[in-house]
Amino acid sequence: MSGASLKILIADDSPSNAKQLEILIRRAGHVPILAGDGRSAVALFQAESPDLVFMDIMMPGMDGIEAVRRIRALPTEKWTPIIFHSAQDGMGDIVAGLEAGGDDYLVKPASPRLLLAKLDAYARLLALQQKELGYIAELESWRLEAEEQSRLGAHVMERLTDAEGLRDPMIQSFNLPADTFSGDLLCAARGPGEVLNVMLADAAGHGLSAALSAMPLTQAFYSMTAKGFPLSSIAEELNRKLKALLPADRFVAASLASVDARNQTVEVWNGGNPDAAFVTLDGKVSMQWASNHPPLGILPDGLFSGTTETVVFHEPGQLVLCSDGLVEAEDPEGRWLGLGGTLDLLVGADDPQRRFAVLRDGLNRHLAGRAGRDDISCMLVTMLIERRRIPRFAAPMPVHQGHVAEWQLNLAFSAPELRYIDVVPAVLGFMTQVDALKPHQGTLFLIISELFNNALDHGLLGLDSATKNLIGGFEIYMQHRAEGLAALTAGRIGLSFLMHEDEGRAVLDIDVTDSGPGFDHEALLRDADLATNVTRPHGRGIALVRGLCSDLVFSGTGNRVWARFLL
Amino acid sequence: MQIASAVEGNKATLSLNGRFDFHSHRDFRAAYENALGESGIREIEINFRAVDYLDSSALGMLLLLREKAEATGKNVVLAGLQGTVKQVLDIANFGKLFSVKA
Numbered sequence: 001m002s003g004a005s006l007k008i009l010i011a012d013d014s015p016s017n018a019k020q021l022e023i024l025i026r027r028a029g030h031v032p033i034l035a036g037d038g039r040s041a042v043a044l045f046q047a048e049s050p051d052l053v054f055m056d057i058m059m060p061g062m063d064g065i066e067a068v069r070r071i072r073a074l075p076t077e078k079w080t081p082i083i084f085h086s087a088q089d090g091m092g093d094i095v096a097g098l099e100a101g102g103d104d105y106l107v108k109p110a111s112p113r114l115l116l117a118k119l120d121a122y123a124r125l126l127a128l129q130q131k132e133l134g135y136i137a138e139l140e141s142w143r144l145e146a147e148e149q150s151r152l153g154a155h156v157m158e159r160l161t162d163a164e165g166l167r168d169p170m171i172q173s174f175n176l177p178a179d180t181f182s183g184d185l186l187c188a189a190r191g192p193g194e195v196l197n198v199m200l201a202d203a204a205g206h207g208l209s210a211a212l213s214a215m216p217l218t219q220a221f222y223s224m225t226a227k228g229f230p231l232s233s234i235a236e237e238l239n240r241k242l243k244a245l246l247p248a249d250r251f252v253a254a255s256l257a258s259v260d261a262r263n264q265t266v267e268v269w270n271g272g273n274p275d276a277a278f279v280t281l282d283g284k285v286s287m288q289w290a291s292n293h294p295p296l297g298i299l300p301d302g303l304f305s306g307t308t309e310t311v312v313f314h315e316p317g318q319l320v321l322c323s324d325g326l327v328e329a330e331d332p333e334g335r336w337l338g339l340g341g342t343l344d345l346l347v348g349a350d351d352p353q354r355r356f357a358v359l360r361d362g363l364n365r366h367l368a369g370r371a372g373r374d375d376i377s378c379m380l381v382t383m384l385i386e387r388r389r390i391p392r393f394a395a396p397m398p399v400h401q402g403h404v405a406e407w408q409l410n411l412a413f414s415a416p417e418l419r420y421i422d423v424v425p426a427v428l429g430f431m432t433q434v435d436a437l438k439p440h441q442g443t444l445f446l447i448i449s450e451l452f453n454n455a456l457d458h459g460l461l462g463l464d465s466a467t468k469n470l471i472g473g474f475e476i477y478m479q480h481r482a483e484g485l486a487a488l489t490a491g492r493i494g495l496s497f498l499m500h501e502d503e504g505r506a507v508l509d510i511d512v513t514d515s516g517p518g519f520d521h522e523a524l525l526r527d528a529d530l531a532t533n534v535t536r537p538h539g540r541g542i543a544l545v546r547g548l549c550s551d552l553v554f555s556g557t558g559n560r561v562w563a564r565f566l567l
Numbered sequence: 568m569q570i571a572s573a574v575e576g577n578k579a580t581l582s583l584n585g586r587f588d589f590h591s592h593r594d595f596r597a598a599y600e601n602a603l604g605e606s607g608i609r610e611i612e613i614n615f616r617a618v619d620y621l622d623s624s625a626l627g628m629l630l631l632l633r634e635k636a637e638a639t640g641k642n643v644v645l646a647g648l649q650g651t652v653k654q655v656l657d658i659a660n661f662g663k664l665f666s667v668k669a
Contacts, residue, residue: 204623205589248634249627253659272659294660298630324623324658374622 006030006123009050011041011067012085013059017108021054021085024112028119038062042070050080052122055102057086057093065100072101079129081122085110150179153208157182160218165189170196170259172356175377176325183210184323184377187218189225192428192445194262197225197234200379201254201296202273202323210375213250213297216241227425228445231258232306235269235296239304242297253295255321258308259381265474266319266383267310271295274327274339280317281352285343287311307482312474318355319381320346325374331366341366342378356380407434409497415488418456424449427495434499436506436567443548444508444565450541451512451561452495457481459516459559460491491515506567507550511560518557568618570598577607582614587621592628599632603639611636612668616647626659633665644668 008030012018022032033048035041037059045053053071057064068082083104084097094105104118165188166173175182183203190196199221203213217238224234235256242252253272260267266287268276272295278287289309322342329337342359349358359378409430413423428445431437437444457463461484467477496511546552551564568585579602587595602611613629615621629643636643646668648656656662 202623204627247631249624249631251627251630253623274658291658291660294663298664 004123004127006051006119006126007033007048009033009035009041009044009048009053011035011038011054011059011064012056013037014056017056021115024115025119028116030119038064038067041067045071045080046074051126052119053080053082054085055082057084057088057097065096068097068100068102078133081125083118083122150208153211157185157211157215160185160215165222168196170382171198171379172382173377173379174360176372176375178325178372178375179207182375182377183207183214184325184375185211185214185217186377186379187221188379188381189222191225191258192228192442193260193449194442196259196261196381197221197231197256198259198319198321198379198381199254199256200273200321200323200377201252202325202375202377203252204250204295209250213242213246214252216245217252217254217296224425228428228449229422229425231256231267231269231308233422235271235306235308236301236304239296239299239306240301243300243304246297251295251297253291253324255289255291256308257319257321257381259319259383261383263312264314265310265312267308269293269306269308274322274324274342277320277343278311278313278317279320279343279346279355280313280315282315283347283349283352285347286313286315286317310475310478313383316382316384318346318352319383320378321381322378323375325372325376326363326378328374329363329366329372329376332368332370337363337366352382406498406500408499409495411495412492413495414492415460415490418460418491418493419485419488423493423495424452427497431497436499437508440565440567447510447545447548447563447565448495450545451510451563452493454541454561455493455512455514455516455559456485458519459514460488460493461485462516508565508567510563510565513556513560516559518559521554521558521561568594570594572598572601574602574605574608577609578612579605579608579610580612580614582617584617585619587615587618587625589622589624591625595628599635603635603641608641610642610644612644612646614647615645615652616649618652619650621652621655626655626661629661629665642666 008025010018010021010025010032012021013036018034022034025032033044033050035044039062041053041055042062044050055064055068064084064086071082081103082101083106084102085106085108086093086097087108089107097105106114106118165171166186168188168190171188173186175184175186183205185199185201185203187199188196199217201214201217203210220237220241221234224237238254251272255268255270255273255276257276258267266278268289270276270289270291271293272291275291276289277285280286292307292309293305326342327337327339331337345359345362346355349355363376411427413421424445427448428441431444432441458465461481463477463480463484465477467473467480470476492515494513498509498511500507500509542552545563548565549563550566551562553562554560555562568583568587568591571582571584573580573582581598581602599611602608611632629645633643644666645656645661648667648669661667
């Protein structure tokens with residue numbers, strides 16, 4: 001080893017032999033340490049941890065063979081070459097020396113040239129070992145750093161995904177990471193109108209980098225859901241966010257769903273995930289939503305489509321969302337579970353309440369104890385048809401006491417704004433700033449959205465609610481609505497809110513006017529009366545508003561409605 | 568994964584063979600960067616006929632290629648789609664992002 005100086009232990013009971021070796025070693029630029037017998041050789045080895053050892057065999061007390069055996073029994077992290085240097089030249093001695101843990105055997109007297117050449121050869125090997133130990137130390141520090149980053153990532157990811165919403169009794173889910181933690185993200189939350197929004201997102205890759213890609217989604221999903229934005233607007237915002245944050249080769253496949261038990265509808269946006277499916281309680285797959293869009297974070301705003309697909313469900317059942325990790329889960333022979341296999345498991349469960357457990361068991365059997373190659377996640381949303389007409393938050397609330405600040409808000413929207421503004425969440429955003437209205441957020445959302453949608457759908461777009469009665473009618477209705485709205489060029493909707501006190505009671509008056517031709521509102525109210533008793537898809541909205549407000553009055557040609565809400 | 572490159576007129580073809588996943592990153596980039604550097608080439612065709620699997624990081628590599636190709640005025644065409652490969656690209660709706668040839 002050129003330059004680097006080695007610490008070399010010489011164990012020899014003959015001072016003259018030791019001296020010879022010592023001089024040679026010193027001349028070669030190394031540092032000798034002397035031991036006169038086996039016992040002190042072991043002690044010096046421990047105290048000085050030399051790089052190389054020359055060991056005599058015949059020594060008083062402990063001989064060289066025993067000393068080497070003891071040295072080799074010491075705990076160590078590096079290899080220290082031991083060269084026997086002995087006058088014993090029998091084959092048996094040489095073999096005994098090597099078997100005790102020696103690396104080499106030189107017969108005394110060895111020529112200085114041979115000794116020097118051996119020294120150089122071992123110096124080269126030791127340099128190699130030094131380099132390797134350096135790599136190992138570097139790897140170890142990388143490993144520790146990666147572990148620390150993973151720990152932090154897992155912690156943040158866990159907090160982000162540990163959403164209150166996932167503990168909803170309607171939801172069952174699992175998320176099995178392929179790495180320390182998952183790049184799959186599950187979210188669920190209820191909107192102001194009691195609609196349940198869920199999201200199952202799967203970021204490209206797995207581990208920390210995938211989790212990092214999915215993180216920006218949570219906040220936007222929760223805040224927009226809480227404000228009552230429609231699913232298509234949420235999808236657009238999530239895409240915008242990821243497109244702005246992620247590099248070109250990163251994206252997030254996602255399925256978003258909005259479950260409305262009151263209107264019995266399921267709305268889905270699927271970009272890059274396996275089919276979402278609806279399985280009825282009696283075990284039929286009644287609907288599959290295939291991926292209709294590229295994943296989130298790829299397309300720029302203008303090209304992205306938040307178009308969703310809404311289906312009315314006529315019987316209770318379960319919505320199933322999953323990541324491709326489930327479909328591509330491999331058995332020991334490399335066969336995928338597949339979408340068919342997944343649905344077969346769900347449908348095959350004898351009791352719909354056990355479907356989730358059956359799927360988990362089936363997946364475990366399929367994987368046969370091995371971890372998935374990718375993150376595996378799945379969410380089951382159980383939907384029962386709600387026959388109740390009045391939503392649960394309409395339970396009696398304490399009457400608002402004391403004085404209220406009087407205020408008024410007037411808004412008018414013309415066709416261009418109506419085409420792209422989510423009017424109801426925007427208005428509600430203001431309402432939730434008013435302390436007195438905060439506890440009534442959900443109810444107000446329902447009232448305002450029913451009155452506004454009535455003005456837009458029937459007043460301006462001239463849609464006929466009776467369409468909803470036909471088979472597949474709801475889908476046709478929604479399609480007509482989207483087409484009508486896109487083509488809307490004229491028309492106006494005015495919203496006016498007045499909060500004040502009337503006969504010592506705080507009230508909110510809501511006035512909605514549209515520029516449409518109006519309609520036979522008396523007939524609608526008759527219908528609405530019927531709708532309180534009969535399950536029918538139209539007139540229900542007005543019946544609901546009537547139930548929630550103290551007064552509801554149509555005027556003009558029916559294009560103006562006034563409602564009073566008691567606080 | 569093995570990659571065979573061929574140039575014919577203004578078109579470069581990269582024929583992929585095997586499993587297109589995270590480990591193909593360096594090879595795939597090296598293969599397309601040659602084609603991107605040639606100013607005479609207008610179209611880069613990626614042939615998947617002999618690919619038996621591709622994962623999400625492969626999709627990411629295709630998106631990266633698409634972005635770089637657009638910047639140099641080249642068109643990326645996906646060809647020879649079949650089986651699992653076609654299924655994965657369909658679910659991701661890559662037909663809306665790339666030109667696709669049978």
